[in-house]
Amino acid sequence: MSTFDNPFDPARRLRAGACSCGQHASQSEHEATLQLSCDIPETEDKRYEGVVASAVMRAVFPKEIARRAFLKSVGASSALAALSQFFPIKTATEVFAQGAGKLEKTDLKVGFIPITCATPIIMADPLGFYAKQGLKVEVVKTAGWAVIRDKTINKEYDAAHMLAPMPIAISLGLGSQPIPFTVPAIENINGQGITLAMKHKDKRDPKDWKGFKLAVPFDYSMHNYLLRYYLAEHGIDPDTDIQIRSVPPPEMVANLRADNIDGFLAPDNICQRAIYDGVGFMHILSKEIWDGHPCCSFAASKEFITTSPNSFAALTRAIVDATAYASKAENRKSIAEAIAPAAYLNAPPVVLEQVLTGTYADGLGGIKTDAKRVDFDPFPWQSFAVWMMTQMQRWGQIKGDVDYKGVAEQIYLATDTAKVMKEMGLTPPTTSYKSFAVMGKTFDPEKPKEYLASFKIRKAT
């Protein structure tokens, strides 16, 4: 049910769930309005009255069929008159207009994994970005990617921090039941690195890495795809020449110290933590593989979006707002302090500062500076999703063909985010596909099949 519907129209559904914004009876109607949205809006009072009346109708007739039957038999005007008899719609409308509490749900739970990628989600809590949108959000630290996936699917969390390819994997049913998920915002871009054990400090050429054991945080992660891509470009087959293991981030540093692995491509603060503890050095930043690559995403189930569209929009606004704040270099130091305590990342502030400001010790005695080591840009480019699917196919996670654009547009909500950004006075990109280069090789989102076919090293099918 939208703000603009007539609740006394028997043909109209009162509950949301029909279109992606929840304001129209069907998706086609939603698109039609978007194309010709030049109708004159009603007055604000009239709109509020509609909202209140529909709430009353919903309460009186919890069953859709009963309401329709009632309206058909008595007619809309007598129904309104009858309702007004025992419920003061006029007064209620006035009260409602003052409060304007249109959020379906204000107490939300958002899960996160304690790494710097989660910065916007976390800092929005202590720095008050959720409160600004009228939301009371509890950010909950979670043990691992599989757990965060299951808890979000089980609706313990309304939304969560996920690796950028995870919502695609969940929606396609890879490694779990297929459940439609969406990505309204990318949390961070860049912000990963390849860290190697100190004993390999002379083996800087990946060609010498045959037989290495390397770790990534999760199978469906940019980390995995970037590491495989990097190795393959250097002529190493990641499936046969080396071993890639899925290891939870904190155990990576411990394993590196214990000599169980030779290195890892990990999310930051883990790379810097290994350097801080003197067990590893930074081989390259992931930025050097693909500058501006997505890393983690902010994800919610399709169900949450359709049942609570306004809360979802408010949440998206809060995240976009927080991301914009985090992208400014001058704010980075204060962010590092805000997210370091035990309740959030639980990491030494000096480590977080090095990650966020980009002035860092490389582990070999030098200090390097790269302000874009990690950056924040919320726009969910659909071409990112298409690239991820080509890599999922390349490494055998997806068997057979994929409708690249169809899936990307279902999951990466570029249009909706662009709308939110516009409302906030930001200027989103006008298109949702862009071409980019990964290690000098250009990716054209219009030709994913050709791109996939161009790789020599890939999993044998």
Add this chain to the structure above:
Amino acid sequence: MIQSLRFRAAVVSIAIFLAFIGVWHLATRQTASVGTMSPEYAKLMGLTATSGKSAMPGPLDVGAKLWEHLKRPFYDNGPNDKGLGIQLAYSIGRVGLGYLIAVIVAIPLGFLIGMSPLMNKALDPFIQVLKPISPLAWMPLALYTIKDSSLSAIFVIFICSVWPMLLNTAFGVAAVRKEWINVARTLEVGTFRRAFTVILPAAAPTILTGMRISIGIAWLVIVAAEMLVGGTGIGYFVWNEWNNLSITNVIIAILLIGIVGMLLDQILARFTRMVTFPE
């Protein structure tokens, strides 16, 4: 003589403890010399890298940190950071609930199995298969089907602690001396009365031994369960500090888990002594 034995045992215990602390301290002293590095670089690095401090904390570090925790055990900084006292209370609460459900299920069922040789034989294969399953193996299944992490944790405690109680109850009931049952039968005591006035007191020591084993298992399981579930509890605390690679806090948590486990065991041991009878 007993007095002096106790005294001597205490002396030996303290000596072992001191020796352990001493070896620990020596083993974790400043180790290798470190290469020189510029002061700006050193500022960005941790103590392990700059001063050659051992990655394993020594007893002094642990003692200082423990004192810090003991000074304020009940602070609450929001959902992800709570004092150790609160964490322990959450864990004990979870264990208590899961264990209670296990008691409610296991004892009546154990009685049934113990009193009926048929059920004993029929249920035996199931019990034998389900008994050795690790809590970590149950967890994904529980999360997936129950769809609620805190209920899953309680379920896992229940499913892991139910078996020893069940088996011991069944065994205790089945092993009640036939003479006593025959006497009761001669006196024409009804089934219910017989169960409560003859079998229960006779089997009580065995049942309580089962309960004592179970509480130990329940406490073992809680750490694993909370590590996965997250949010609250001593298991979550261990995981959270592991995330920060804070071995000091992990050691403190290990110490506390041991002490609480011992206390729980002692409580059950006391109950067992109360119902034990000389034959």
